[in-house]
Amino acid sequence: MKITANQLTLLRVALLPLPYFLIYGSTYSRIISLVIFTILGITDYLDGLMARRDGVTKLGKMLDPIADKIFITVCFIPLVDLKILPLWIVWPIFLREFLVTELRAVLQREGKELPVMELGKIKTTIQMIVAGLVLMIATFPGKTVVASLLCGAVTATLFLAAALYYKEGSLSPRFRWALGLLGLGLVVRLLFNDQTTILVYGLAMLALTLASGFEYVRRGLPICLKNGPLAVGRLLLAMAVPMVALVLVPHVSRSSTILVILILTAEFTSQGLDMWFSRSCNPFSLETKVYFIFPAALFCAGAAYLLGYGAKPAFLWSALFLSFVYVVAQTFCLVRTRAG
Numbered sequence: 128m129k130i131t132a133n134q135l136t137l138l139r140v141a142l143l144p145l146p147y148f149l150i151y152g153s154t155y156s157r158i159i160s161l162v163i164f165t166i167l168g169i170t171d172y173l174d175g176l177m178a179r180r181d182g183v184t185k186l187g188k189m190l191d192p193i194a195d196k197i198f199i200t201v202c203f204i205p206l207v208d209l210k211i212l213p214l215w216i217v218w219p220i221f222l223r224e225f226l227v228t229e230l231r232a233v234l235q236r237e238g239k240e241l242p243v244m245e246l247g248k249i250k251t252t253i254q255m256i257v258a259g260l261v262l263m264i265a266t267f268p269g270k271t272v273v274a275s276l277l278c279g280a281v282t283a284t285l286f287l288a289a290a291l292y293y294k295e296g297s298l299s300p301r302f303r304w305a306l307g308l309l310g311l312g313l314v315v316r317l318l319f320n321d322q323t324t325i326l327v328y329g330l331a332m333l334a335l336t337l338a339s340g341f342e343y344v345r346r347g348l349p350i351c352l353k354n355g356p357l358a359v360g361r362l363l364l365a366m367a368v369p370m371v372a373l374v375l376v377p378h379v380s381r382s383s384t385i386l387v388i389l390i391l392t393a394e395f396t397s398q399g400l401d402m403w404f405s406r407s408c409n410p411f412s413l414e415t416k417v418y419f420i421f422p423a424a425l426f427c428a429g430a431a432y433l434l435g436y437g438a439k440p441a442f443l444w445s446a447l448f449l450s451f452v453y454v455v456a457q458t459f460c461l462v463r464t465r466a467g
């Protein structure tokens with residue numbers, strides 16, 4: 128049976144819980160987790176090749192970015208939970224993801240399309256590589272393992288670059304980015320200690336991630352501001368649930384971090400469906416989450432606090448339940464619309 132690009136994308140998401148749980152285990156478990164993450168990361172490249180070969184579908188255009196964001200979520204939440212990466216580096220990365228998607232929806236509803244920038248295309252790959260390198264440094268302290276890996280990667284990339292340049296006479300922007308970043312990563316690893324290297328990698332990733340969203344913010348934010356305070360409030364409320372949930376990661380139990388991952392998964396899925404619906408400005412899809420889910424989750428948290436229960440777990444559980452109900456309702460609406 129022939130596997131399609133969309134099936135490979137769904138398989139990547141379905142297998143993500145396995146490396147997530149292995150991160151919390153022994154050194155051998157982390158090694159296995161790294162191997163699985165690497166294989167799943169490669170499938171992201173493979174399903175792109177398959178889509179270009181067989182033709183890109185509307186479903187694939189929606190699924191692939193959602194799968195990439197879920198992949199990054201599963202990579203970074205454990206790193207924050209294990210105190211390997213600080214929250215102040217990871218939180219703005221997710222803010223960029225949610226903000227850019229919301230602003231793209233704003234532009235789309237205004238009848239304007241903004242093509243994906245080259246840096247945006249390689250952003251997820253950079254995030255995957257940095258997450259892997261950071262986890263390797265935490266698993267194998269010292270310079271030997273990571274520096275050796277990067278040295279081998281740089282050498283292999285140089286040989287491949289020479290072969291491609293000889294064959295085609297030029298190198299793609301992505302290839303030049305990869306070569307430059309690998310070389311820079313090797314220099315950083317050789318110069319600094321473990322903690323400083325992790326911070327430099329994290330800050331470099333953060334800078335590239337924010338830069339990749341600049342054009343969306345520059346084009347979309349003025350339109351949002353022009354539409355008045357209600358539009359700005361809607362934009363903020365649309366991002367409130369996942370961003371508040373992220374803030375709670377260092378302050379809840381390890382089992383509760385799974386709730387944060389599931390909330391972000393639901394919210395990324397919801398945004399993907401919102402982008403689909405925004406072409407027709409479906410009122411249910413555009414407004415229900417903004418005016419109901421976050422206030423309801425806050426109400427549940429406040430009620431739990433007054434009754435003597437934990438407000439933070441109550442917020443996470445209620446937000447998760449409401450977010451998944453919303454996604455199910457969106458999916459049902461989408462199926463009904465397509466059937467009609």
